[in-house]
Amino acid sequence: MATVTVFDGVRVFTGDGLTEPRRVYAEGERIVADGAPDAVVDGAGKVLLPGLIDSHMHTLGRDDLANLAQWGVTTGLDMAAWPLPFVTEMRGQAGVAQILSATTPAVGPGGNHAKMPGFPADGIVTSPKEAHAFVERRVADGADYIKIVTEAAPPEGMDQATVNAIVEAAHERDLLVVAHSITTGAFRVAVEAGVDISTHAPLDAVLDDETVARMREAGMVSSPTLTMMKGIAGARAGAGLKYEYARDTVTKFHEAGIRLLVGTDANSAPGVPFAPKHGESLHDELVLMTEAGLTPVEALRSATALIAQTFALPDRGVIEPGRRADLLLVDADPTTDITATRAVDGVWIAGKRVR
CATH class of the missing domain: 3.20.20.140 (Metal-dependent hydrolases)
Incomplete structure (x- = not known):
């Protein structure tokens, strides 16, 4: 069974702005709609971006x-x-x-x-x-x-x-x-x-x-x-x-x-x-x-x-079920201050944390 990671309380970048705080689930290499968590990432006050x-x-x-x-x-x-x-x-x-x-x-x-x-x-x-x-x-x-x-x-x-x-x-x-x-x-x-x-x-x-x-x-x-x-x-x-x-x-x-x-x-x-x-x-x-x-x-x-x-990469670029779990978690809001992308809290590639 693939590990399910839950990002709890994150605001998600949609391409047009940020959502309200929500949960995002990643099972193995993919984003999924829900699941029983094996690991929880506290995203309170943080922003989750596509890789x-x-x-x-x-x-x-x-x-x-x-x-x-x-x-x-x-x-x-x-x-x-x-x-x-x-x-x-x-x-x-x-x-x-x-x-x-x-x-x-x-x-x-x-x-x-x-x-x-x-x-x-x-x-x-x-x-x-x-x-x-x-x-x-x-x-x-x-x-x-x-x-x-x-x-x-x-x-x-x-x-x-x-x-x-x-x-x-x-x-x-x-x-x-x-x-x-x-x-x-x-x-x-x-x-x-x-x-x-x-x-x-x-x-x-x-x-x-x-x-x-x-x-x-x-x-x-x-x-x-x-x-x-x-x-x-x-x-x-x-x-x-x-x-x-x-x-x-x-x-x-x-x-x-x-x-x-x-x-x-x-x-x-x-x-x-x-x-x-x-x-x-x-x-x-x-x-x-x-x-x-x-x-x-x-x-x-x-x-x-x-x-x-x-470049016809249909599995990435947005955070939604079915896409690769390539994710960047940052500590501030880059939609209001673009330099906030530097405040890296964590990076995941195909569901695996690399930072």
Whole structure:
């Protein structure tokens, strides 16, 4: 028999606000409607949130996933990892955050990504005729979505036709396409290609009204990773990159009704311009998103249910019977003060307490 854990007297985040104090039951890995308790967690005065989800992070080892979990981030969407045996190993880790992965991303031959030590040669795509084969390799890898890096123009990045071809091939396989875009020109390439999700926000200028309108009309989603944008702008001061451009672009997205997801680009890679810390940085991202115009409730929804909906994760993102018991218990009300998410009282992954 699976253990039944009862969270007694908690206020539950619903996606729209908090309930009155109530009981939540978890039996084994799932939330259930009721049950005879084997263990009781005193939730008086506390708030129970669905486990947070980081919509953009990178995995270099189990420690990264453990750090996510310690901060209540129970799922991470890895946006580039290789080789495949390593990705498979990380997907199978127990007692830490669960990941999905893009495996190897598609990059142009002249960009910084292609020059990374050990970058897989089969991730470098030079023409439209290579697009189908690239996507089929990712399907064979079991990639959960396709990641591409867009640049304003060759030779650094792929040309428009190549990006278009990758998106078309991915959509034929019913895979979402996530585009790394950190300049306004790169955004336009991604929008023209019809990607599903843009990740990052431009640092060279505020994105223009026409491109924002095209994103809204196409139903594109944004994971702006403001934590990373702020870090890069600070690390490259004097290069004409301004964090304010990224922040103000997110404000435009919010005002336009574009869906926003919370993501950090957390990584532990050596030698990168900036490395947000796994788990902790998501709480920084929540603050930055509210500074860009989201309410605390909107920011929390963007770190839970909206990511689950966007990436088709029907077993998480909300607290209701049948969902995974991925839970974050905090000591204060984050719907009125977003920094309260840092007051972690406990974390459960698939019903097992990990903090």
